[in-house]
Amino acid sequence: MRHLKLDTDAQGVALLTIDVADRPMNVLMPEVEAELAEAVARVRADAGIRGLIIVSGKANGFIAGADLKEFVEAYERKTTQAQGAERSRQFQRLFRSLETCGKPVAIAMNGLALGGGLELCLAGHYRVLSDNPKAVVGLPECGIGLLPGAGGTQRLPRLIGVENALPMMLSGRHVKPAEALKLGIVHELATPGEEVAVARRWIDSQPDPRQPWDKPGFRVEPASVFIAETRASTLRETHGNYPAPLAILGCVAEGVPLPIDDGLEVEARYFGQLLAGPVARNLIRTTFINRGLADKLARRPKGIDKAPAQKLAVLGAGTMGGGIAFAAAQAGIPVVLLDSSGDLAERAKAAISVRLAQDVAKGRLAQDKADALLARITPTADYALLADCDFAIEAVFEDAAIKAQVIARAEAALPATAVFASNTSALPIGGLARTSLRPGQFVGMHFFSPVERMVLVEIIAGQETRPETLARTFDLAGQLKKTPILVNDGPGFYSTRVVNAYINEGLDLLTEGVAPALIEDAARQAGMPVGPLALADEVGLDLGLKIARQVDTLEAGRSRAVATLDQMVRQGRRVGRKSGTGFYDYPEGGAKRLWPGLAALYPPAAEQPGVEEIKQRLLYAQALEAARCVEDGVVTHMPDGDLGSLLGWGFPSYTGGTLSLIDTLGIANFVEACERLAARHGVHFAPSAWLKEKAGRGENFYPPVV
């Protein structure tokens, strides 16, 4: 056996060590399962073995789960529901054979046991968990669009009750040792290193080698009211966009009252449905695989030495500048925070100080850490202080002339080798770089608001940006713990362009007489975190108007949206959320409310469209704009487009992102739907010849799995 080792001692206790070859952590995959089946058969058949202890050969934990590669490819390989169910049954048969092998089985868990790893443990008769700070157990499958299909949905509720098991499976949360013991997921905690000895003591006590559910009279407390309430709240939260939580509810409701083998069959059927559908593929690919690659800076130009920023200049101490300075100071980087007056810069630092004081008061931050962080920020209006900064980020007003002035003054003070990044929302980097003395060192670094919470940063390569500059920008993104995507230049680059398409579609609906509450609600039902009108307020209507004017030159028939924003701004509804007036009112201390004045400006039509139609328009407008970004060469790497949409503005993760949404439908179907929309709602929905040709060739955005 390549991954497993079975040793039996003189007293007849077998020790099965799992150490999956060529992997940093133990994962379940067909080869490992086959060896496990062989080992179980030997334990069952060998009369000299009176008990089994299963351990991990890796110091970093027990088993991290199943290998996700298989599951992400299942959809691409057109796995049917029946094949998916059969895959679940393979796991189930293996674990069932373990718990019915006739010998007591103890699992000595030295740490982390997640997903299939925990499901294996649940099939043991006795679980001992190491009481170490890194040890966690959990069933996180729901988060990747699947369910614990190796018996987890059946064993966990039978073991700890439906009311404990269901929330754990729906949230996928990690449970630490003390709670795992309290809930009854494990029987005993052990001092790290003592797990096997504790397991051994249990085996020596000559226990009954049967699971509770295999003993006569076993039953689980029915929890039908709890299940019904959980189903209702799940539907409210997910709007039915995510099949996995509903499938888990189904497994528990239908399977747990049955004998275990019948319950497992219910689970297998639901698992098959999920594996054959696109949501699991979308969630695993984008939120797990692509995200992981981006975090490892896979798109950083190769062959260039790492060069972390030593001292950062942040120019403009407003919303974004303050946030960037804070993030940098948090990462240990000294920051010069410059504004047009010393007062304004001081004020930004004072705001950071207030936030830190709140964190200290709540016990989230130690006073000395807060002091050190604050001491890293030097507020100023004096450009001479930039003399030793090796990286500068500009975040002044969105105005090309002002930016040009700031670039010139900063470059005169910065060292000749410094990188200069602009946080502009939409001004092309090439245009700004023309005002720079060193266009090769000029780059776009687009953060999202609020900077401390939003993990995405969009790096924009101008035509002249050198690979070394990009590499250093990636390094800074890494220092700031942001997830970078890399796109090419153009008005609005990628994210602003697509967000603009979303807001514009919302404004179109409004001017057509669709009730604003219906627009906002449909957007949330589609899975967007905020409606397009609320998002326009977040951006600020005056900034939105500038952006729309900048970006709309790309699109035909878009002047209507510009006109709407213009009209709102002229009504004095300027700065959205910041000023308390936009499409919404923001009463002090109260929840935001749609501005009643909207009804007079945009009277609702007598007949309102259906929710599905609005949802489709709002999502497809974004997806189509993302496709145009690929066509224009702004997005060259599909994961950048998908991840950017998910992390940048919360495009719903069940779709996998803007481009995966199209792939999931198939480009030909998407093109057809857009043509129908174009006929009814305007040429901005017209798919390009390029996209139609791509559809004609039967292509996808992502290459097919071979």
Ligand code: NAD
């Ligand atoms: P803001 O108005 O809050 O801050 C701009 C700051 O720049 C102000 O403090 C202002 O005093 C300062 N400033 C203006 N002219 C200056 C000069 N000549 N020299 C020095 N400082 C000067 O604006 P913001 O929302 O922080 O946006 C800043 C930039 O970031 C803009 O380009 C904007 O498009 C972009 N951006 C904004 C967001 C967002 O959500 N707010 C998101 C991404 C990018």
